[in-house]
Amino acid sequence: MAGVSGCIKYSMFIFNFLFWVCGVLILGLAIWVRVSKDGQEIIGSGDSDITSYVSVNILIAVGAIIMVLGFLGCCGAVKESRCMLLLFFIGLLLILLLQVAAGILGAAFKSESERILNETLHENVKLLSMTDDGKAFQQALDEFQKEFKCCGLIKGPTDWGNNFENHSKSCECPRMPDSSCTLYQGMYVYSQPCISFIKEVAAKHIIVIIAIAFGLAVIEILGLVFSMVLYCQIGNK
Template sequence: MAGVSGCIKYSMFIFNFLFWLCGILILGAAIWIRVNKDGEEILNPGNSVTSPYISVNILIAVGSIVMILGFLGCCGAVRESRCLLLLFFIGLLLILLLQVAAGVLGATFRSDSERILNETFYENVKLLSETDKEAQAFQEALATFQEKYKCCGLVNGAADWGKNFQQNFKSCECTSSTDSCVVYEGKNVYKQPCISFIKETVAKHFLIVIGIAFGLVFIEVLGLVFSMVLYCQIGSK
């Protein structure tokens, strides 16, 4: 133990244990967002490659890697292994650099993302008036969303349903007589289209991802400092 500070060693162990717990929390939060299907089928009825939740899939991978790194850091601190500490440092540094790159790219292409999102909405409106299998799956997803958020149609209200309105009006039927209702083809339905609610859902998930990422940056910088100090102390024994 000569040359190695017990305080640094056990602080490193406690930090990495907390870091490992952070990995579990990140993984759990990302899986919750991924499993929560609100709006995903509506934005992306057929092609998972262009899913707006691809960042959540990346976060699941990050959470898994953080758990592994936390374990490596704990073992490196307890066993005073320079090899494990170096692996921990390199892995943590790579994650940090990837997060910075992802943040820069996200800020750069934000306007493009919003444009693509709006284009997706307007393109998917066509599915409401069609009858093929893909259209029916999309219509079922929107019907569920309409019931939950008390809205009707995707962009233009009930008119988006076209000739399929009479078969699908139940999910957006408005039972009250307030200003939130409107009469369309003899049916009392919600006036508000679902586009704003879907955007709010996506924005909420995006904020959760951003919050986790920024919180992780602070923890990662501390991990880099702790691991390098302990690595140098072990080397000077």
């Protein structure tokens, strides 16, 4: 009868041990943020405490799942337990299927989400030219312009209408204007509207997310292959 490959066995153990350590770190950090005084100050400093708590709770769940899978993979490899390896295989397969489903849903609703974003921004741009309403949104965009060197939301400085003078400081280019600036009402302002910057950042982040998801999928597929090979070898032992 064929024996169990030591290379696959210990590769499986090392991979899952690192997997388990990552789960411990994620779970420990998330619990610390959730219960400690300093952690409460961190998550309580944002605009939405509820969103922060939900994010921390999700991290706790993710860390716990990674820990359990890592434990099953390590023990299954060392003890040559087919039951543990099978549970590890099923758990990892479910995670991979969830990732694939999330990717399909994201691709399917991409155009719809872009349409909703554009409609929302076109509605919000009306607030820039108002005097009484929309003060909070105007202040937020004013800070955004100053930080990321853009002006206006969709069309540029004309979005501000009669309120441009009140918010021109955050739009103003340095004393030595370059090609990114344009002349508007006697002063040089940034020509790029903030929507262009937002879309550029979103596109870059999507590429990073896709790359990370693809890398995780490759690692998960390798884990599935190794666990099933080891499972079959133990059965043939």
